[in-house]
Amino acid sequence: MVAATKSSQFQIGWLEKTLSGISSSIEQAVFTEEHSHKNGWLQRIDPRAKLGMFLCFVLAASLSRSFFALLICYLVLLLAARASLIPFDFFVRRVWIGIPFFAGIVMLPAIFFTNGPRLFDLPIGLYHFGPSIESIWSGCIFILRVGVSVSLAVLLILTTPWADLLKSLQALRVPAVFTLLLSMTYRYIFLFLHTANGMFEARKSRTVGRTSGREQRQWISGSMGSLMHRSFRMSNEVYAAMMARGFTGQIRSYSAYRMRWLDWLALGISFLLSIVLVISGGYLR
Incomplete structure (x- = not known):
């Protein structure tokens, strides 16, 4: 019983550290974007x-x-x-x-x-x-x-x-496919992190008592499969929405060069x- 409790505490601590790492990554990205707007x-x-x-x-x-x-x-x-x-x-x-x-x-x-x-x-x-x-x-x-x-x-x-950097790559005649993949990867990795963060918060808010290490591992494996499924579905939906709005593969920016x-x-x-x-x-x- 004591070993099971220690295992559960270890799993909960590991998940909390993962959550803090996800949050710090998102905050770091926002903080980095602030530097690009300084004078x-x-x-x-x-x-x-x-x-x-x-x-x-x-x-x-x-x-x-x-x-x-x-x-x-x-x-x-x-x-x-x-x-x-x-x-x-x-x-x-x-x-x-x-x-x-x-x-x-x-x-x-x-x-x-x-x-x-x-x-x-x-x-x-x-x-x-x-x-x-x-x-x-x-x-x-x-x-x-x-x-x-x-x-x-x-x-x-x-x-x-980031938008100006991608448009600068286009000015150097970098293939549009490369800039498109780079843009989508950069933008939606944060949405993916927010999804993982929301799943953990939902799990934590619905957990009343202690859970065993086996239940924690089952939830982690199930969450990984669910995140993978959501990412594939989201990529198809985003691409369909972009094509419906007339996307041609060109990166646009509000800044005038x-x-x-x-x-x-x-x-x-x-x-x-x-x-x-x-x-x-x-x-x-």
């Missing part, structure tokens, strides 16, 4: 020019092999985020909480499986493993490159409304700066 530097730039600027820096970060060049690029990003009224701690935490962990897992084999002089050996049977100074330095460059690229993507999303000379200047400076970062990477080691 910052990047928010005032035309979305097409902004997308071109970020593409230049992403290519520069991908091609650069210098730690110091990447560090300079990241400092420029921090200045741009500051000028765009993005909170410093929010921007840094959003990028660097998970990057060192996942990038480190990817780089661990390359750091320890090296040839030549090592800092120390880890003998395992007939094989010897160990990091070298060069492999550690290469791992740091890789992590910083990933951090710069993710920071660019996060800063672009934070300072650009107009490239000013300041937008062209920012795009040109970003292009030249990205070239300088790539070239200087051969000298800044």
Whole structure:
């Protein structure tokens, strides 16, 4: 009896944590949308020019092999985020909480499986493993490159409304099918989360006493099947409603695009700066 009660408490606690995670995800998305409407530097730039600027820096970060060049690029990003009224701690935490962990897992084999002089050996049977100074330095460059690229993507999303970003992709001749799928995925993932949130609230409001772990697991499995069924039905209904209203596959936005000379200047400076970062990477080691 005690074991069943503990199992029930564990399941209820897990569901409550899931609910809080869903709510925080939705609130985070709304909070992110608020940053794109601030009167910052990047928010005032035309979305097409902004997308071109970020593409230049992403290519520069991908091609650069210098730690110091990447560090300079990241400092420029921090200045741009500051000028765009993005909170410093929010921007840094959003990028660097998970990057060192996942990038480190990817780089661990390359750091320890090296040839030549090592800092120390880890003998395992007939094989010897160990990091070298060069492999550690290469791992740091890789992590910083990933951090710069993710920071660019996060800063672009934070300072650009989603509809304007999709319309900018159309200006770059990205296939309409890709932008349509991206738009639908972004919009209806939150509706899907709200549906899951409502199901949990309905379950919690109708539960009077404690339930066993078996009943909790049965409800979770049944809810997953119900959510899957609702998502398929909702996708068909949404598509039918869009076609009935004359949808042609074109993303529309309320904002009127107009490239000013300041937008062209920012795009040109970003292009030249990205070239300088790539070239200087051969000298800044």
